[in-house]
């Protein structure tokens with residue numbers, strides 16, 4: 001029997017790769033190895049529906065068990081790949097069992113950065129979400145360390161559940177890595193309007209035995225519960241041990257292939273060349289995981305193509321759905337479209353006259369048009385047109401394929 005495809009990591013990217021291999025017509029064995037127990041699941045609901053109590057943690061599986069049987073995908077959940085023998089094209093599981101591969105896909109994701117000492121909760125896995133929900137039941141005062149997407153989604157959910165929340169953000173503004181200042185300020189004001197308090201420009205030095213959070217300026221914030229959302233580190237340990245190149249993620253080429261032609265890497269763990277980033281990029285999003293998985297499956301099925309999908313992302317906080325497309329870093333001109341006061345607007349970012357990104361708050365049509373416009377180089381819309389709500393972005397995008 002052919003060795004088939006072995007996938008290390010059964011998250012969004014690993015699952016999608018297995019699925020897309022079958023839809024692309026791959027007939028060989030597929031083994032999906034995931035160190036978390038249970039079926040592969042989606043992470044976005046962990047900080048949204050599940051935290052709000054609107055979705056159960058057992059309702060977020062990507063597919064039921066029967067799906068994997070029907071698709072002839074061998075699931076090895078609760079098992080971890082410990083090593084790769086590139087010469088023998090074999091990976092080894094923790095118990096020493098070896099699995100041969102024709103192609104190996106590294107879809108190992110990322111792990112949360114941690115504060116120096118103990119005392120904080122984190123949110124990446126279903127298990128961590130369960131712990132967070134349990135602690136939240138008894139907590140009245142919450143300190144969230146980190147004003148990025150996950151920290152702010154936790155803050156919004158806890159506030160909606162009538163907990164008192166303080167967010168500590170070491171930078172000067174919220175979601176700084178991903179959005180421009182107008183969006184940061186809109187979200188700060190919206191959170192404050194709901195009762196969230198902020199401390200900017202300070203970090204957490206330690207958490208006292210009684211749960212209080214000590215800040216870099218010496219201040220102490222009392223808390224019943226501390227949640228840290230301070231970014232992630234790509235899981236590249238397998239690649240490092242196998243002698244593959246790693247630099248903020250497992251380095252791959254435009255086909256998502258490592259220097260070993262039999263080993264690919266995708267999703268949160270992969271660093272790939274991106275024209276949208278103007279260099280190497282590592283993205284943490286469902287879109288990136290899913291689109292890269294499709295690209296990988298096509299390559300294995302003999303139809304390789306360079307990965308070139310436009311990046312997009314979303315977050316839900318209070319009444320705002322923020323959708324982002326493109327990469328706004330490095331913009332030299334920004335225009336606002338719509339009504340900030342009414343909570344329905346977009347910020348369009350330009351560099352050297354080209355539209356490079358749009359952040360939309362409750363304006364999904366702008367976001368969808370932006371995906372096409374930016375994928376096509378962003379040359380067909382001027383800042384003046386983008387700022388004019390009478391100008392139809394959708395119409396401008398509709399003839400772009």
Ligand SMILES: Cc1cc2nc3c(=O)[nH]c(=O)nc-3n(C[C@H](O)[C@H](O)[C@H](O)COP(=O)(O)OP(=O)(O)OC[C@H]3O[C@@H](n4cnc5c(N)ncnc54)[C@H](O)[C@@H]3O)c2cc1C
Pocket residue numbers: 008009010011012013014033034035036042043044045046047079080081082107108109110123124125150235238266267268269283284285286287289312313314315316
């Ligand atoms: C709380 C939360 C909310 C989010 N919300 C959004 C959102 O709103 N929108 C959005 O676009 N994105 C969101 N994301 C990000 C998105 O979920 C990730 O970008 C996506 O899950 C990445 O998929 P992945 O498969 O690359 O990595 P992961 O989903 O992390 O999966 C990797 C898996 O590989 C396993 N693994 C690692 N090493 C091994 C090994 N050696 N052997 C076996 N298994 C291994 C890990 O345990 C993990 O289960 C959110 C993430 C979190 C945590």
